[in-house]
Amino acid sequence: MNKVEMHHTIMAAKARKEMTWDHLSELVRKAPVWLASVCYGMNSASPDVAARICEVLELGEDVAIAMTEFPVKSWEKTVPQDxxxxxxxxxxxxxxxxxxxxxxxxxxxxxxxxxxxxxxxxxxxxxxxxxxxxxxxxxxxxxxxx
Structure with missing residues (x-):
């Protein structure tokens, strides 16, 4: 599983469980912005943190492994539209x-x-x-x- 697939899997689980970043951060014991960044694939998590995230969101080991991989931090260089x-x-x-x-x-x-x-x-x-x-x-x- 790559970081993009990981992100989509996590976001679907987060929506399914109707979980906010604040609530997830309380359960995982990490700051919401950092946690979201890991879930977006822009940071990596230690194996224990990745396991806690997957436990809370009921996700498999493939997601946890993808979370521990070092990211390539890149973004679109065009002016954002959002x-x-x-x-x-x-x-x-x-x-x-x-x-x-x-x-x-x-x-x-x-x-x-x-x-x-x-x-x-x-x-x-x-x-x-x-x-x-x-x-x-x-x-x-x-x-x-x-």
Whole structure:
């Protein structure tokens, strides 16, 4: 089973069991965003975590094995059409240079890690319309000179 087949199998089981990422994350004891990323095939899980996911979703060992395989992290390079994904793309396009400048002003010349990294999504209720709070937390990696 490859990562694409794994993803479709997991999503079908998740829908069949009417499970949310938050609920699945509680049962598996991993953060919802990371867990979803594993299920989308963009990260790999340890054998014990893969086994817990498969146990909860009642999936076979072939799915667990696919979850433990190292992913190829790639995505479409065209502008995304899905409105939510496009807005995130737009945020980086509009604010990317600003964020780079502010981060490097505070930390120096370097980057934010997407390896030593966590991300959380929260719902903030607001009478004028609920808000989405995204927290991106990555280790700063300074560029080295040699």
């Amino acid at each position: 409105p939510l994904i496009y807005r995130l793309y737009e945020v980086v396009g509009v604010y990317g240079p600003t964020l780079k400048d502010v981060i490097q002003e505070k930390f120096g010349d370097g980057i934010m890690s997407a390896i030593d990294f966590s991300m959380h999504v929260e719902k903030i209720e607001d009478p004028k319309g609920d808000r989405v709070l995204l927290t991106l937390n990555g280790k700063f990696l300074p560029y080295r000179s040699w």
